[in-house]
Every structure is written in C-alpha cells, then in structure tokens.
Amino acid sequence: MIVKVGFDYEDDIEYMICPAKVGRNINRLQxxxxxxxxxxxxxxxxxxxxxxxxxxxxxxxxxxxxxxYWLNKVKYNKGKNVARFIEVPKTLPKKTIRF
Incomplete structure (x- = not known):
C-alpha cells in the first residue's frame, strides 16, 4: 500500500510503501x-x-x-523491513498522513 506523507507545506510530500496490514492501521501507528x-x-x-x-x-x-525506521526497527523488528521510501508512486496513494 502506498502512503502519502505530508509535512508543513502543501507541496512538501514524500511517499512510502508498506503491506496493506500496516497501511490499514497507519493512523494508529503514527x-x-x-x-x-x-x-x-x-x-x-x-x-x-x-x-x-x-x-x-x-x-x-x-x-x-x-x-x-521506527516501523522496521522498533515496531516490526522481525528482521524483514515492512516499509520503505519511494520517490514517485506508480499508483495513487491509498492513505495519507501528515506530520
């Protein structure tokens, strides 16, 4: 699942990809x-x-x-990364969070 991550400014956006089970709970995880x-x-x-x-x-x-880092090394620290940064998504994000 692709997650759009927004910051202070409207055009200050990054993207991450994670499994759907992680993405469904992204707000709680935040x-x-x-x-x-x-x-x-x-x-x-x-x-x-x-x-x-x-x-x-x-x-x-x-x-x-x-x-x-927190998702991979603290929350789901089972040795396999569950999330990673992506430059440009190939599909539309399913979820959005803001920091």
Whole structure:
C-alpha cells in the first residue's frame, strides 16, 4: 500500500510503501510513533539539543525516514523491513498522513 506523507507545506510530500496490514492501521501507528519519538528514554538519531542562556532544550528533527525506521526497527523488528521510501508512486496513494 502506498502512503502519502505530508509535512508543513502543501507541496512538501514524500511517499512510502508498506503491506496493506500496516497501511490499514497507519493512523494508529503514527500515534505510537510520536509516543516513541518524543520519549526521552529512547535513544534514536532524531534528537537534537540546543543551549540558550545555560538552558538545554531537546527537540526532534525527522521526516518520513524516521517513521520508516521506527516501523522496521522498533515496531516490526522481525528482521524483514515492512516499509520503505519511494520517490514517485506508480499508483495513487491509498492513505495519507501528515506530520
């Protein structure tokens, strides 16, 4: 199943492909991903920190690759990837999510 992933701007779009069983639950999976992404206990490569006037703040910087990483390495970590990034879909997306 092809999933369209939108960001802040209307023309800022990426696509991923995954099995239908994953795609059917994409909205729930997105919520689980956010819980994982923003949990400071999770060491992942999407954290960044800024220091301003002696105060350190943490944030995340991510795109579709982070969601795909989470699907493949955290949620469905059985050794076989369930999702991958695609440049240009050959068919219309069945689902759309926004970050």
């Amino acid at each position: 919520e689980e991903f956010w819980d994982w992404l923003f949990d400071r206990q999770n060491q992942h490569p999407y954290w960044f920190e800024e220091e301003e006037e002696g105060n350190v703040t943490y944030g995340v910087s991510y795109r579709t690759d982070a969601f795909i």
